[in-house]
Amino acid sequence: MSTTEEFRRNSDNFCYRHPDRQSFVLCQRCMRTVCSECRTPAAVGVICPECMAQQRAAQTPAQKKAQRRWASRPMSVVSSGRPQMTLGIIAVTGLVYIIGLIPGVGGVVSNLLAFNSLYVLPQAGFIEPWRLFTVALVHSGFFHVGLNMLALWFIGRSLEPLLGRARFLALYLIGALGGSVAVALLAPGVWTVGASGAIFALFGALLVIGRHIGADIRVIAVLITINFAWPFAIAGINAIGSGDFAGSLAAVGISWQAHLGGLITGAGVGLIYARTRAATQKRVQIVLLVLLSVLLIALLAIPAVFYV
Numbered sequence: 001m002s003t004t005e006e007f008r009r010n011s012d013n014f015c016y017r018h019p020d021r022q023s024f025v026l027c028q029r030c031m032r033t034v035c036s037e038c039r040t041p042a043a044v045g046v047i048c049p050e051c052m053a054q055q056r057a058a059q060t061p062a063q064k065k066a067q068r069r070w071a072s073r074p075m076s077v078v079s080s081g082r083p084q085m086t087l088g089i090i091a092v093t094g095l096v097y098i099i100g101l102i103p104g105v106g107g108v109v110s111n112l113l114a115f116n117s118l119y120v121l122p123q124a125g126f127i128e129p130w131r132l133f134t135v136a137l138v139h140s141g142f143f144h145v146g147l148n149m150l151a152l153w154f155i156g157r158s159l160e161p162l163l164g165r166a167r168f169l170a171l172y173l174i175g176a177l178g179g180s181v182a183v184a185l186l187a188p189g190v191w192t193v194g195a196s197g198a199i200f201a202l203f204g205a206l207l208v209i210g211r212h213i214g215a216d217i218r219v220i221a222v223l224i225t226i227n228f229a230w231p232f233a234i235a236g237i238n239a240i241g242s243g244d245f246a247g248s249l250a251a252v253g254i255s256w257q258a259h260l261g262g263l264i265t266g267a268g269v270g271l272i273y274a275r276t277r278a279a280t281q282k283r284v285q286i287v288l289l290v291l292l293s294v295l296l297i298a299l300l301a302i303p304a305v306f307y308v
Contacts (some may be wrong), residue, residue, distance in 0.1 A: 015034050016033060016034065017034070018035050018038065022162065023161070023162060024163055024209065028280075040052050084160075086160050089156075093136070093137050093195065096109070096138065097145045110138050113131065114138050116192075117183065117189060118189055119131050131180070132176070132181070135192060136198045140193055152199060155203065156168065159202055167273060174265060175201020175202065176201070178265025179257075181300060185302055194258070197259070197261055197265075205267065207220050207224065228256070269292065
């Protein structure tokens with residue numbers, strides 16, 4: 001992400017100990033920006049090295065003795081700057097794809113996880129809500145899953161350290177939900193697979209967050225425009241001979257509805273993150289994310305008229 005002069009002048013966008021490292025996480029005590037290397041997980045949020053040192057200095061002898069006792073036991077390693085959640089999502093998605101290649105098993109798994117709005121509405125007589133999310137695990141082929149995971153890696157390795165693992169996972173899942181809801185609203189009854197909705201949610205969040213911290217978002221905007229317009233461009237070329245643009249767009253096999261839903265949802269999540277950045281606003285952030293998710297699920301009632 002290229003930066004503007006305004007962005008570079010704003011020290012709040014960078015770790016106070018490493019001015020060259022961009023971060024979106026604040027110390028819960030002093031509210032300074034800290035990178036993944038400098039932050040220590042606390043009961044709520046994270047703590048910077050100086051605040052941790054002050055906290056330890058204020059400990060009573062009994063507390064120090066208890067800490068030394070626990071320090072002698074195996075402890076979990078503090079998370080590094082590696083995009084572990086991104087790698088985890090890629091690993092799980094890859095595993096599901098490999099399972100999908102197993103004869104006699106793959107087809108069953110794919111059919112169980114793919115999305116169709118008929119399976120999430122009461123009118124169908126049965127509800128399988130997990131499809132709203134598991135659609136991001138199923139792909140139509142090697143190039144489909146490969147390109148999506150490549151995009152996830154390129155975005156995730158920058159966005160996950162900026163947000164933290166929990167926020168990044170929440171963004172990915174809510175983005176997948178938003179993509180599925182858009183498909184239900186705009187293409188009811190159509191089978192869809194792929195993580196495109198979640199991927200575009202990452203794009204949308206990166207665009208909004210970048211705008212709020214003063215980054216140069218022109219490159220991101222261009223990438224979003226190209227990726228979103230691509231299926232329409234292909235359909236337009238194919239429709240030159242046939243004259244059927246709608247049919248050509250459907251034949252492309254790319255769910256622009258999921259792209260649109262994921263992009264809008266990701267922008268909404270990014271706005272929530274940008275406006276509730278402080279550790280003291282964590283509860284507000286969680287409530288807003290829950291409300292957004294509930295709103296998305298409530299929108300599923302709109303296409304119900306198609307199945308009456």
